[in-house]
Amino acid sequence: MRDTHYILAALCFTVVASCTSSENKSESGQKLASDTIVADTGISQISKSITLDSTDTKFLKNVAISNLTAIEFANKIIQLDAKSDLISLAKKLVSDHKAYQVSLENLAKKKGYQLPQTLPQTPIQNVKKLETYEKEDRNEYFLQSVIEEYQKTIDRFGQATTSKDADIAAFATLTKPKWEVTYGQSKKLEKELREQKTGQGNDPRQ
Missing domain, CATH: 1.20.5 (Single alpha-helices involved in coiled-coils or other helix-helix interfaces)
Structure with missing residues (x-):
């Protein structure tokens, strides 16, 4: 028992x-x-050989997300029925931001960091909104979104030019003017689109 x-x-x-x-x-x-x-x-440290301060890691992370966001917006507007000049801008965005991302990844790896590989949910949802607009509003929403993203990132570049890390400061100083050129092109297209739409409808972002 x-x-x-x-x-x-x-x-x-x-x-x-x-x-x-x-x-x-x-x-x-x-x-x-x-x-x-x-x-x-997000951004993660893969090597402890160099530890950046939080301002620099936020800069790397945010610029990486801006690159990915611009690429996603551009690819989406290319898939949809956009104006020819917008398609030209979108193709430039894809080409430029893929190159920018490679340069940024090389810089991050040099510092021992891994950049974001996918977008957070908010920018993904913003890109999906393109599908909810009619053609003219969609074109305007695309340009406004690109301009807004560029404004934020150019400001980040401006701050990063004074980074204590020489490599990040040099990267920001070299890259900022390139973003400013495309920003100006986007603003010009948005102005032309607004002039064509005067009296035809409301701001799609409102």
């Missing part, structure tokens, strides 16, 4: 231990999944 009790006790212990192990594995899996999401949409 005692042997039977011992066997039952051993079986109960084994079941409890198995359940605990499964729960731990599940929690571990959830943590890894969360870490992956953070790494995909």
Whole structure:
């Protein structure tokens, strides 16, 4: 009888231990999944050889997201029925920002950091809004979104030109004028579009 009790006790212990192990594995899996999401949409340090201050890491992260956002917006407007001059601008955005992203990634790796690989949900949703507008409003929304993104990023470049890190300061100083050129082109197209739309409708962003 005692042997039977011992066997039952051993079986109960084994079941409890198995359940605990499964729960731990599940929690571990959830943590890894969360870490992956953070790494995909954020910046992470992959080498501790150089530690940048928070201002510089935010700059790298935000410019990377701006590059990815511009590419997504441009690819989306190319897929839709946009004006020919907007298609030309969109193709330029794709080409330019892919090149900018490569340069930024090289800089980040030099400093021991991994840049965001995918966009956060907010810019993804903003790109999807393109599909909700009629043609003229869609064109205007595209230009306004690009201009807004450029305004923020050019300001970031301006601040980064005074970075204590010489490489980041040099990168910002070299790259800022390129963004300013495209910003000017986008503003010109938006002005022309607004003049054509005068009295025809409301601002699609309102």
